[in-house]
Amino acid sequence: MNADFPFRIVGFDLDGTLLDTSGDLAAAVNHALTSVGRPALSVEEVRPMIGGGARHMLAQGMAATGGCTEGELDVLQRRLLDYYAANIADKTQPFPGCLAALDNLTGRGVRLAVVTNKLEHLAREVLDALHLTSRFDAIIGGDTMGPGRGKPAPDPVLAMVQRCGGGSAAFVGDSVYDVQSAQAAGLPVVACSFGFLQQPVETLGAEAVIDHYDELIPTLVRLGSAA
Structure with a gap:
């Protein structure tokens, strides 16, 4: 891992965060x-x-x-x-700048993961269709942990950290489910203002907000420094 980067693991929500589904x-x-x-x-x-x-x-x-x-x-x-x-990927695409940000993180030795409330097999199918599955060290769906243990419970985020080998981690999402789950697991959260927001992004309670994926790396560096 790049010694100058504060997180060993970065997890992402899927719908409204990585992908415009x-x-x-x-x-x-x-x-x-x-x-x-x-x-x-x-x-x-x-x-x-x-x-x-x-x-x-x-x-x-x-x-x-x-x-x-x-x-x-x-x-x-x-x-x-x-x-x-x-019809899982007829119109679905990564958000602008997403792939470049993932490349940047991978180049720093960061392990990447997906934690979504989408059923795991559907999450894998859409990632497969877009040739993205191999980028992630862990893919956890809303049913992976069992009934009642999807987000906003901390269980899937804790499992993400474990499956990625442990260490410092952050989470990126677009909903209150993401923020509550990750924070309950002890992780800082970056919220995406371009996601499928159910409420104003400023009210989600995330530690930081980004308006474009170009802002993700410097935002994570800033969060790590603050911690």
């Missing part, structure tokens, strides 16, 4: 909604629903178009996931 996720939500006669939602309407996992996202979509029962949600969640798996 909003187009494909909105298409999957709308597939489920329109299959039961509900109106489709715009990508802008779906974007703040992303972050808590597929069921949470769908439940918000159903609530916005008239509500639903748990039984209906069970059926439509399967429909959403099947459609998404079949």
Whole structure:
């Protein structure tokens, strides 16, 4: 590891942090909604629903178009996931500057990881489709740790540090789930203002905010110096 860089491990959320998946996720939500006669939602309407996992996202979509029962949600969640798996990277791309930032970190000897509330097999599928999987030493999904142990619980972030061999770590995300999970695990958090925000980025409680990936490396250096 580069002795001048303060973190041995940097973890990332996936949707809204590494990847702009909003187009494909909105298409999957709308597939489920329109299959039961509900109106489709715009990508802008779906974007703040992303972050808590597929069921949470769908439940918000159903609530916005008239509500639903748990039984209906069970059926439509399967429909959403099947459609998404079949169309997982039609519109999805890394955010601007993301790949260069990952290259920079890797060049410094930093181990990289993904911790997401997306199901692990779907996280791996979208990363595979974009040829990004090999960049990460650990990929942890919302179901990896078992029921009730996804973000905002600290469990997946603690597992990330362990699977990457231990040492100083930081986390990058775009939601309150990311901030709460990482901070509960004792890690500083960088929040992305370009993500799928459910609230103003300044209110997330992160230690720092970036507006573009060009700002990530100097921000991590500053956080490490402050610590």
